[in-house]
Amino acid sequence: MGGKYVFNIFEDEVAMRRLNILASIITLPAFFLFLMIDVLSTQNINSVLVGMEQLGIIGAILMIMAIMFAVITVHEAIHGIFFKIFAPNGQVKFGYKAGLFYATAPGSIFTKKQFSVIILMPFVLITVMLIVLVFTVPHGIYKYLLALHTGACAGDFYFVYLLYKYRNMEYVEDTDVGMTLYEKYPESR
Template identity: 45%
Template sequence: MERKLLEEINLLENRKLIINLNLVAILIVFVLTVLGVVFSGGFEISNGFTGIFWLLLGYFLSLVIHEAVHGIFFKAFCPSGKVKFGFKSGMAYATSPGSFYTKSQFFIISIAPFVVLTGLFIFLRSLGVNEAVVYLIFALHTSGCVGDFYYCILLINKPTGILVEDTEKGINFYSEG
């Protein structure tokens, strides 16, 4: 069967899209931080610089884990695909260029890091890890998932039966036939 290109999404080089996604990310981190303060009665990062160090280290580790989860799911759904990791236009990314996925597979690839890391943050909090540090890393990570959420919204609005090609710049949507 021949594939017909329906749409190309260039996430890494579309300046207007990057700006809009970054504005949404800022809004997400702001809203989550305000909600965290309101519903917790206020929290603080204890231990001064040590707390800030753990916040920054935790956020960096969440980025690494986030992209690794994408990579694991890319390989799970397309074992022959090659996974690449990088950083461009202010965004860390994982990609499997030239690999094709079903709509549901790519939805899972896109949302998996948010689900996995949210579960990890809940687990860390249950172990007694500092509430403020864990919650702020959660807020920062969630805002960083904005590109993944964008892909999920696009996928929800696509018809069943499409194929998604991962590219080094974004994704392409194809119909078969």
């Protein structure tokens, strides 16, 4: 193995297709599992149906989309916060590309462990928050948001997979289109 690997995820159509498939593989079974739990639980399905009656199908879909947009915004903000924690002088940028919202700190160098924290923290924090809501707030929507958010983390999971697939790489440079892994700290890029 060489001393450097470049991953331009946003420019790789095959990788993007695989990530969309992975997101579906994660989201759909969980979504249908939660739906079956609601169908089998009269109380849960009734609360979901009453909420849908009040909003109507279009209103319910719009509400879910608005909440999911808010969750994605918080997700990317968490990435941004952790980029700043580990690279206080780095510039954090937010954007939308290839059907995905993203946060990036292009040119910033991190250790593999730091980058893992940056990548996984939104999944961890939002999952904990949604699980707490599932068990404390009497509304069925939170478990569906949990399924959707977990699927939306497919790209993050893929980045972590790449980090640990190339075990000898110790440093990560965040880029506008993905990341570059280095065996040693890159003195000159």
